[in-house]
Amino acid sequence: MASIRTRRGSNMLFVDFYYMGIRCRETTNLTDTPANRKKLEKVIEKMEAEIILGLFNYAKYFPKSDKAAEMVALNDRKECINTNTPSFEQFAKLWFSEKEIEWRDTYKRKIKEIIDMYLIVKFGTKPIHLIKKTDVLAFRSSLAKVTYGKSNKHLSAARINSIMVPLGMILKEAAKRYQFDSPYYDINALKQPKTDIQPFTLNEVWTFINGVRADYRNYYLVRFFTGMRTSEIDGLTWENIDFDRREIVIKQAYVKGKIVPPKTQESYRAIQMSPWVYDALKEQQTITYGRSDYVFCAHTGEPLDYNNVNKRVWHPTLKILGLKKRNAYQSRHTAATLWLAAGESPEWIASQMGHSTTKMLFNTYSRYVPNMTRQDGSAFEALVNRSQITQVSTAKETSQ
Structure with a gap:
């Protein structure tokens, strides 16, 4: 059972609970009042129900916690073990090792850079079968906000498409091997402007x-x-x-x-x-x-x-x-x-x-x-x- 406590010398409430066998203590932004304790009890009740059902999202409840990323990764590993499916990172590396023999060196470097810089950073430890179409579309939307260089230019449609191509290939191959519906189904490439032709006379x-x-x-x-x-x-x-x-x-x-x-x-x-x-x-x-x-x-x-x-x-x-x-x-x-x-x-x-x-x-x-x-x-x-x-x-x- 989770408990509501305060630290010595502080008037802020924190939650003391166990998740996946690990003791967790997370501070809230609620001061110690009867009304806030009652409010927090309802939150805890919902948390415990979600933990029992396996629906608990640590980062959703405690987004600023140093433990959030660790717990997400731990939960992902548990899911991978229970379902005997790899994480995105594990499968992406396996896929790359199998495919690289087909590519020339420059293309290999390009794909590896995309996997390391963008895909693993986003999907990393997440069990590959749990990646949804909404996750893929949200990732593509986030790429449109990325800027680079001194002028803070945004990634072009061509660059975003080039990042999405290996993601689609990885997800489609994983879907075939582990028998789940590919989240990349029916996702089309962004429209690119026509090649800028400015020939000399x-x-x-x-x-x-x-x-x-x-x-x-x-x-x-x-x-x-x-x-x-x-x-x-x-x-x-x-x-x-x-x-x-x-x-x-x-x-x-x-x-x-x-x-x-x-x-x-x-x-x-x-x-x-x-x-x-x-x-x-x-x-x-x-x-x-x-x-x-x-x-x-x-x-x-x-x-x-x-x-x-x-x-x-x-x-x-x-x-x-x-x-x-x-x-x-x-x-x-x-x-x-x-x-x-x-x-x-x-x-x-x-x-x-x-x-x-x-x-x-x-x-x-x-x-x-x-x-x-x-x-x-x-x-x-x-x-x-x-x-x-x-x-x-x-x-x-x-x-x-």
């Missing part, structure tokens, strides 16, 4: 290439005219440059300081060199070949640090040249839109970009799609040639 491309630091001219020319991802061009090595076939072979990427396989199976590809890319790589060969395995590298011979390059080269160049501020990934979007504007075949463009089908091409760049008839890259070459002739003519007229 061809004149802007040449303005940037001709205005950027000389030691980065080749780097950005290749980016703009191949549509390579940052990780692909930063991880590009000389062994994957085939000058005879005029191809850049994509077999690897540089991600978070490591050489890893390309993003998707379709990302393994051979990109055709346009004449300007061929000339830029030939010039680059005289600069870094033999000094580094990497086509574009730092003065130490190591791969470029894209954060450093963005900060010291990309953004300052845009500002100096009076070009609209945008991220460097727009160079990839620029290549796609220029190919489309030139009338290249969608299938050819998709293969150059590393897309499995043309669906993503049309979904992302639909407003840049004209009548397409070419299939071999020659229309794009003609478009660039015309722009160069125009620029030269304009420059001559200005000088006269």
Whole structure:
């Protein structure tokens, strides 16, 4: 039986009771008066009934208690033992150990980070079969309130979805193994805004290439005219440059300081060199070949640090040249839109970009799609040639 007491020198009531074989003493915010004792007796009566029925929620009655988290965990462990089911943390770790063989290192790190930073923190010791749909939805809502960085930005819908994906996979697998209804049923991903496309015009491309630091001219020319991802061009090595076939072979990427396989199976590809890319790589060969395995590298011979390059080269160049501020990934979007504007075949463009089908091409760049008839890259070459002739003519007229 629980008792109501006061501590020596204090006029505040506290409850002295046993829960799961442990003596607990919790102070209330009630002063010692006959009315408050009567009020507390009714609370205790309800507590004891819930303890007997196994419905007692320690944290609900004593949310500020240091013992609350300990008791919740203890109760969770008892439930796991009684029902022979694991806690969320136990099953999440088991699930990860079984699945990691299927993933590349970068994806493994991403999933483990999500599990450790978000999922275990939230669901930890809770028996996995007791997680309800309302718990999952409440967790997703809480993610929308998370802020980061100096500007206190909120997590994007894309980031929240990426956190929810492994949670859904874990819960669905656990539901199959331990035969309970998955709480993730009928929970859809948050709607994400369309990819922000801010491609350069061809004149802007040449303005940037001709205005950027000389030691980065080749780097950005290749980016703009191949549509390579940052990780692909930063991880590009000389062994994957085939000058005879005029191809850049994509077999690897540089991600978070490591050489890893390309993003998707379709990302393994051979990109055709346009004449300007061929000339830029030939010039680059005289600069870094033999000094580094990497086509574009730092003065130490190591791969470029894209954060450093963005900060010291990309953004300052845009500002100096009076070009609209945008991220460097727009160079990839620029290549796609220029190919489309030139009338290249969608299938050819998709293969150059590393897309499995043309669906993503049309979904992302639909407003840049004209009548397409070419299939071999020659229309794009003609478009660039015309722009160069125009620029030269304009420059001559200005000088006269």
